[in-house]
Amino acid sequence: MKPHLTSINDIAKALGVSASTVSRALKDHPDISEGTRNRIKAFAQKVNYRPNALALSLKKQVSNTIGIIIPEIVHHFFSSIISGIEDVAYSKGYRVMICQSNEDFSREEMNVQALMDHRVDGLLVCISKTTEDFSHFKSVYNNQIPMVFLDRICKEIETDRVITDDFNGARIITSHLIKTGCKRILHLGTLPQLLIGHDRQQGYLQALKENHIDFNPELIITCDTPVKVDENRDKILEIAPHIDAIFAVNDFTAVAVMNLLKNNGFDIPEDIAIAGFGDDPIATMVDPPLTTVEQQGYQMGQEAMNLLIDRLANPEGSKQPDVKIFQVELRERKSTRQLPFSEK
Amino acid sequence: MKPHLTSINDIAKALGVSASTVSRALKDHPDISEGTRNRIKAFAQKVNYRPNALALSLKKQVSNTIGIIIPEIVHHFFSSIISGIEDVAYSKGYRVMICQSNEDFSREEMNVQALMDHRVDGLLVCISKTTEDFSHFKSVYNNQIPMVFLDRICKEIETDRVITDDFNGARIITSHLIKTGCKRILHLGTLPQLLIGHDRQQGYLQALKENHIDFNPELIITCDTPVKVDENRDKILEIAPHIDAIFAVNDFTAVAVMNLLKNNGFDIPEDIAIAGFGDDPIATMVDPPLTTVEQQGYQMGQEAMNLLIDRLANPEGSKQPDVKIFQVELRERKSTRQLPFSEK
DNA sequence: GTGAAAGCGCTAACAT
DNA sequence: ATGTTAGCGCTTTCAC
Numbered sequence: 252m253k254p255h256l257t258s259i260n261d262i263a264k265a266l267g268v269s270a271s272t273v274s275r276a277l278k279d280h281p282d283i284s285e286g287t288r289n290r291i292k293a294f295a296q297k298v299n300y301r302p303n304a305l306a307l308s309l310k311k312q313v314s315n316t317i318g319i320i321i322p323e324i325v326h327h328f329f330s331s332i333i334s335g336i337e338d339v340a341y342s343k344g345y346r347v348m349i350c351q352s353n354e355d356f357s358r359e360e361m362n363v364q365a366l367m368d369h370r371v372d373g374l375l376v377c378i379s380k381t382t383e384d385f386s387h388f389k390s391v392y393n394n395q396i397p398m399v400f401l402d403r404i405c406k407e408i409e410t411d412r413v414i415t416d417d418f419n420g421a422r423i424i425t426s427h428l429i430k431t432g433c434k435r436i437l438h439l440g441t442l443p444q445l446l447i448g449h450d451r452q453q454g455y456l457q458a459l460k461e462n463h464i465d466f467n468p469e470l471i472i473t474c475d476t477p478v479k480v481d482e483n484r485d486k487i488l489e490i491a492p493h494i495d496a497i498f499a500v501n502d503f504t505a506v507a508v509m510n511l512l513k514n515n516g517f518d519i520p521e522d523i524a525i526a527g528f529g530d531d532p533i534a535t536m537v538d539p540p541l542t543t544v545e546q547q548g549y550q551m552g553q554e555a556m557n558l559l560i561d562r563l564a565n566p567e568g569s570k571q572p573d574v575k576i577f578q579v580e581l582r583e584r585k586s587t588r589q590l591p592f593s594e595k
Numbered sequence: 596m597k598p599h600l601t602s603i604n605d606i607a608k609a610l611g612v613s614a615s616t617v618s619r620a621l622k623d624h625p626d627i628s629e630g631t632r633n634r635i636k637a638f639a640q641k642v643n644y645r646p647n648a649l650a651l652s653l654k655k656q657v658s659n660t661i662g663i664i665i666p667e668i669v670h671h672f673f674s675s676i677i678s679g680i681e682d683v684a685y686s687k688g689y690r691v692m693i694c695q696s697n698e699d700f701s702r703e704e705m706n707v708q709a710l711m712d713h714r715v716d717g718l719l720v721c722i723s724k725t726t727e728d729f730s731h732f733k734s735v736y737n738n739q740i741p742m743v744f745l746d747r748i749c750k751e752i753e754t755d756r757v758i759t760d761d762f763n764g765a766r767i768i769t770s771h772l773i774k775t776g777c778k779r780i781l782h783l784g785t786l787p788q789l790l791i792g793h794d795r796q797q798g799y800l801q802a803l804k805e806n807h808i809d810f811n812p813e814l815i816i817t818c819d820t821p822v823k824v825d826e827n828r829d830k831i832l833e834i835a836p837h838i839d840a841i842f843a844v845n846d847f848t849a850v851a852v853m854n855l856l857k858n859n860g861f862d863i864p865e866d867i868a869i870a871g872f873g874d875d876p877i878a879t880m881v882d883p884p885l886t887t888v889e890q891q892g893y894q895m896g897q898e899a900m901n902l903l904i905d906r907l908a909n910p911e912g913s914k915q916p917d918v919k920i921f922q923v924e925l926r927e928r929k930s931t932r933q934l935p936f937s938e939k
Numbered sequence: 940g941t942g943a944a945a946g947c948g949c950t951a952a953c954a955t
Numbered sequence: 956a957t958g959t960t961a962g963c964g965c966t967t968t969c970a971c
Contacts, residue, residue: 255656256711256714256738258963258964258965259964259965259966260964260965268941268942269941269942269943270942270964270965270966271941271942271943271944271965271966271967272940272941272942274964274965274966274967275940275941275966275967278966282940282941283940283941284940284941287940287941299734301708301711301712302712302964302965303653303712303714303963303964303965304709304712304713304714305649305652305653305658305713305714305963305964306653306947306963306964306965306966307964307965307966308649308947309647309649309650309653309947309948309949309963309964309965310946310947310964310965310966310967311947311965311966312599312947314649323674324668324674324677325671325674325675325678327669330667330668330669330674331669333668333695334669334695334697337695341705346692346709346713348690348692348693349692349693351677351678351681353678361685364645365648365690367600367645368645368646368647368648369648369649369690370600370647370648370649390643394598394600395598396598503880506880507880510880510882513882533877533880536847536850536851536854536877536880536881537880537881537882538854538857538881538882602947602948602949603948603949603950604948604949612957612958613957613958613959614948614949614950614958615949615950615951615957615958615959615960616956616957616958618948618949618950618951619950619951619956619957622950626956626957627956627957628956628957631956631957646948646949647947647948647949649947649948650947650948650949650950650963651948651949651950652963653947653948653949653963653964653965654948654949654950654951654962654963655949655950655963656963940971941970941971942969942970942971943968943969943970943971944967944968944969944970945966945967945968945969946965946966946967947964947965947966948963949962949963950961950962950963951960951961951962952959952960952961953958953959953960953961954957954958954959954960955956955957955958955959
């Protein structure tokens with residue numbers, strides 16, 4: 252920023268007109284005569300004039316920038332969300348500032364602060380796993396900055412939200428395991444305070460119930476990353492001989508446990524069928540390819556941005572929070588058993 | 596931004612002092628008496644005052660924000676770079692604005708423009724695959740905005756750069772294939788205008804030469820994504836019986852071709868050994884795990900940000916461009932054959 | 940049709 | 956120790 256890009260004042264001085272004339276000419280204000288307008292426009296073009304977005308935001312009290320807070324962009328689901336947001340945002344003239352919380356509460360607080368400091372017009376947030384205190388979001392809410400929660404939400408704050416039907420997704424995939432002959436299904440889940448994890452676990456339980464399978468509490472382990480699979484290695488291998496399927500809360504955990512079992516002599520899916528959640532690209536690259544449910548990250552991002560734009564356009568909209576629930580779709584692959592012929 | 600967050604003027608009015616007093620008190624200017632300072636600080640705290648970053652940037656002509664342009668955050672290598680950048684940036688009080696070019700030239704031009712409009716202090720960029728015209732970057736350079744190229748660089752512009760030793764990486768991995776008994780090695784590469792692809796291809800050729808293996812031009816195919824593997828499916832399967840190894844320009848292409856070959860009855864690595872480039876997490880999750888070279892994305896990001904900070908601190912530094920070359924490290928896994936015992 | 944002036948939020952040189 | 960003023964880049968109301 253040192254080298255002073257040309258400003259409206261520079262143009263005004265150079266052309267011997269006032270700054271306001273330049274400003275008007277550049278935005279085709281009808282008052283300005285065609286002559287001056289052309290002269291100014293030509294000059295602006297020549298010196299490659301670009302309006303200072305900072306000054307504009309300050310003046311207009313609108314930054315045309317929205318903030319995104321996302322746990323970790325490395326995960327395909329999250330980066331798909333971002334792409335969905337960006338594509339809508341760009342097409343409507345918004346910029347985005349992306350912040351990663353790294354699943355860390357205090358980093359998330361800093362992110363909120365930084366985005367507020369930059370006077371973003373609105374916030375799109377996917378809450379960190381470790382967040383249990385929501386006061387930073389409440390402060391956003393109290394300042395009436397529109398905010399949309401994505402995927403991971405906060406029940407205590409009444410905002411628009413875009414979520415996956417985790418309950419049904421888990422129910423569908425667990426039912427699929429049952430239909431293909433599995434009865435003793437291990438669930439690798441998140442800590443229960445994470446709502447999506449809770450809902451997926453409930454969906455799992457619901458599927459068991461609908462199929463009259465008794466629930467065995469030992470068949471739920473908190474284990475939601477490859478690292479945790481490694482930590483729980485002994486426990487999992489001990490249980491393995493007694494189960495015929497695993498439903499993991501996400502795909503990379505599913506893949507990690509699949510590799511663990513394969514390396515220990517289990518046949519997938521004959522000994523143990525495995526299913527994940529999310530349809531990460533990795534699902535099609537592993538052997539056998541992973542059965543999972545597709546979560547529409549890109550579309551969720553688009554929808555969230557659209558909701559935010561609606562709020563921005565209708566600031567006084569005291570209308571009820573919008574809730575968009577995305578259904579998931581089963582992606583049946585070779586890591587689970589085939590449906591009996593009669594069922595097909 | 597509608598709901599007017601409290602400003603310094605609001606505080607001044609409320610407390611019956613002038614704005615400058617508030618400004619000074621808040622930053623512990625020695626002139627301000629302890630009494631007023633405490634009074635002001637307490638009040639600011641109470642109303643949760645936060646300086647407007649936009650106004651500050653405008654005033655100071657420094658935004659403390661740096662722009663990142665990256666092809667696609669979905670790729671692990673790129674998101675690692677971003678994490679490296681962010682961690683250094685945050686620790687030095689910088690914010691980042693991340694833009695994706697989606698490997699698209701005109702999107703990249705827009706990104707540059709948007710970041711300039713926001714008056715970022717500097718730019719960290721990894722050029723899009725499809726970019727052949729660099730005038731947008733030259734304009735940044737001419738405006739004396741410090742810029743560091745990462746991984747994919749532009750030779751025509753004299754800036755700091757942080758790159759991988761692609762030539763040596765490719766040489767190391769090709770040599771490894773040769774050492775383990777392979778002689779007819781197919782290379783799946785990028786379009787030759789992409790410098791990293793060019794260098795990797797040269798490294799491949801160099802390894803052949805060093806080992807007195809004649810180069811067969813039919814053994815280089817432009818094919819650098821899973822989609823392109825699919826498009827080149829027939830060609831690859833036709834060549835497959837005549838080769839004993841494949842070196843792919845990146846890991847996801849390597850994995851895609853591995854799956855193609857496995858599904859067509861080839862044994863990996865006995866029939867065909869496969870090696871990638873980058874050490875994406877996927878490399879350890881596939882079966883057999885992929886031999887590849889590790890590219891230090893996170894460290895490269897850190898280094899690039901450090902270089903940029905140096906430039907920012909020394910604006911008049913007419914010193915030569917810094918070039919940091921990161922070596923890669925072989926990650927030997929099961930997708931390539933074992934070294935003969937005598938070599939170990 | 941064009942210019943002068945005020946103000947967005949903040950800082951700093953210059954008063955007092 | 957505190958206030959006044961001007962200005963960062965821009966828009967907009969009000970003059971002429």
